[in-house]
Amino acid sequence: MRPVLLVGRISLSVYLDGAQNFVFEGSNQHIYQAVFNGASWTEEDITADSHAPAAEPNTPITAFTQGSAVGVVFTGVDEHVYESVFQGASGTWSYVDLTYIAGLPNADATSALSVFIDAQQHFVYQNGGNIFQAVFNGSGFSGENITVDAGAPAAAGVVAAVVLQNLTHPNLWPNFEAGDTFQVTMKGGSNQPVMLTQYPGGTSQMGLTDAYGNFAYTMIEQTSNIGSYTQVWSVGGVQATPALSFMVGQLGMGTVSATDLGTTPDGHVEGVSMLSITNGVATSYAVTELDYTAQQYYDAYTVSGIFDNGQLIVSGQSAVGAGAEGGYLSTSANPWDIYTLQTDHYVVAFIPYFSYYENPLYYEGYAPGEDSSGDLVFGPGGGAFYITAAYLYLGSTLADQIYVPQDGNNIPLA
Secondary structure (H helix, E strand, C coil): CCCCCECCCCCCEEEECCCEEEEEEECCCCEEEEEECCCCEEEEEHHHHHCCCCECCCCCEEEEEECCEEEEEEEECCCCEEEEEEECCCCEEEEEEHHHHCCCCCCCCCCCCEEEECCCEEEEEEECCEEEEEEECCCCEEEEEHHHHHCCCCCCCCCCCCEEEECCCHHHCCCEECCCEEEEEEECCCCCEEEEEEECCCEEEEEECCCCCEEEEEEECCHHHCEEEEEEEEECCEECCCCEEEEEEECCCCEEEEEEEEECCCCCEEEEEEEEEECCEEEEEEEEEECHHHHCCCEEEEEEEEEECCEEEEEEECCCECCEEEEEEEEECCCCCCEEEEEEEEEEEECCCCCCCCCCCCCCCCCCCCCHHHHEEEEEECCEEEEEEEEEEEEEEEEEECCCCECCCCCECC
16 A cells, blocks of 8 residues: 555544545545555545545544445535545445535534434534534435524634735735725624724624624724724634734824934044935935044045835935035835935045045945945046045944834834
């Protein structure tokens, strides 16, 4: 028998039809059976032989015999309940989509499966807080919500995970901009109260699940909702998972700014980066400032750029001048993007022709990624070339804003 790797936490089923038949799920999500006839083992790929869909990972499995027929029941990757059927008279396998043919909802991925036979075949599984059965009467299938028909309480177990979606801007999830449409969906017991506990806020009933235990709530985020929230939903007193944390923001609710300062170890040169975002516009100011001592030997020079989510979108450079040189940049700001201002600060030493290079403050910087020759300007001089200026890179300052929508208090939503 060719060995098949088993999936983790597998479910096994065993039936007897003159041989010992062990049914399990393989690592390829096929349903197999290992058969021992009393003398030797054989193996059969039931999924391939019956042309059935792949099984849900770690699907429960149940198997039974009725006369010369064999039924193997499992949950597929689409969370439908399937039966692979072996007809002993013809010696062939086929499959039935029990969920579809009986007009029933999907099974929970972790639902147990059960089969019993009286005058009919009954296939039982769970969806949320409801127990359903598909019934085969020998000629056709029907479906039944046992929980509803019996007036029984919700079935025990974990409520299906609550899902929060941003239908307007899915890429912003789990956050929202004012005006975005959000939707909350979950499963639970049928006709059960759905409660929401929100911080800040309180607890309120949001509606009822339907007869199948499904619930959906759709609304539009208003400007009055701007802020940060944590929500806990429950169905029929059973808490849904996970707790939800998200923010609602809007561009243009105020001005945010960030400033970064840098100083050379000797204190003679200072670099400044300032980035502000107001009403959808990002504005920067960058400058390199020299004190009186540094001005005796050097000029200032500044190069800066604004990055949107790591991509350079606007850049500029100052003139070379004494004392302080810098400038402003401006660009439109997109909601929820990350903006960074990087400023490279230089001092410039001018060198007269035929004179020695003087660097009394011993600055030895290089431009990022360049060697010293990249910082030098050459000029003609009697047929030869002489160095006239050296641009000495001292370092960079960075100012950034994370997720530019504001919460109304001039605080970035981060």
